[in-house]
């Protein structure tokens with residue numbers, strides 16, 4: 001079983017010092033101290049408009065660029081210009097749909113899934129209004145990883161894009177994005193990946209995945225309330241302009257950032273790298289930048305597997321509930337976002353019984369409404385979801401198990 005440095009984690013996340021236990025991290029994670037430090041640094045030393053020639057403005061521009069570069073490191077993008085910054089993943093995917101669809105017309109096709117969060121469905125299905133044909137890739141009943149043959153059957157020379165999630169925010173399973181990308185590219189189409197439920201748990205590698213677009217929410221990945229969209233440079237270059245009318249398509253990525261992203265939040269993303277470097281160091285690994293990101297997430301995966309293992313072995317032992325997702329803790333197959341439904345019990349009632357114990361969990365459909373509807377649960381409140389991250393402990397999971405037993 002993995003042992004993370006608890007003192008380091010408590011120092012890095014001041015919020016962990018309170019009485020609330022955070023097990024709703026897929027909703028939003030706690031923020032690392034380094035992120036708050038970077039935020040303050042920007043506001044107190046560089047809070048001017050970018051783009052002027054005076055020194056403070058030049059410095060502010062460099063700091064925002066450093067934030068963009070930090071996000072490029074998290075994506076493993078080949079250059080910072082491949083990163084589009086914005087307030088939320090929902091907004092960024094909406095902007096992407098707007099930009100790409102400028103070149104699409106009636107009869108062109110887009111594939112969405114029944115297992116994505118609505119953020120990567122709605123922007124695409126709305127294009128039906130312009131005559132774009134929407135196809136749906138459905139998860140087979142009882143399975144937790146989508147079937148690639150079913151995808152192949154949906155692809156055609158009319159397909160423009162597949163919108164798909166890297167990890168389900170309900171099942172917690174990790175999907176085979178590289179295999180999907182290969183199929184989609186063979187059909188001459190693009191792939192847009194929602195990495196929101198994956199990014200807090202494993203190192204993203206857009207180059208290894210060979211995806212065209214990939215988005216995640218920094219506020220669920222130990223950073224500020226902010227989001228980032230990776231676009232392969234030539235794919236971004238080809239996309240339409242959604243910014244001011246006099247911006248050209250060559251203005252990558254600013255043509256995709258109408259009104260600019262928040263400067264201070266952009267800069268504070270550098271704090272996520274600071275944190276992961278400090279995390280690696282606190283566990284005996286001296287590395288920087290991308291190497292530190294990979295080393296840190298390697299340790300994180302081991303610890304998360306132990307957390308998943310503890311909770312899943314309890315849940316597997318209860319005959320009166322259904323685990324909604326993979327029943328195995330294997331770090332290659334899932335992240336520690338674990339959902340279940342108790343037969344004949346309202347999910348809301350169970351969560352509300354746990355609330356007073358100080359353990360924050362949650363019930364609902366988590367905006368993956370298609371997936372929860374298709375599960376056919378006899379529970380109007382959806383599933384109970386426990387979403388851990390690396391700063392959670394085995395002790396917290398044991399406390400949760402005791403609270404669930406009492407409930």
Ligand SMILES: Cc1ncc(COP(=O)(O)O)c(C=O)c1O
Nearest residue numbers: 088089090117119169196197217
């Ligand atoms: C899997 C997934 N995708 C997308 C989103 C939307 O993220 P944002 O709040 O940044 O729009 C969420 C938010 O919960 C999510 O869980």
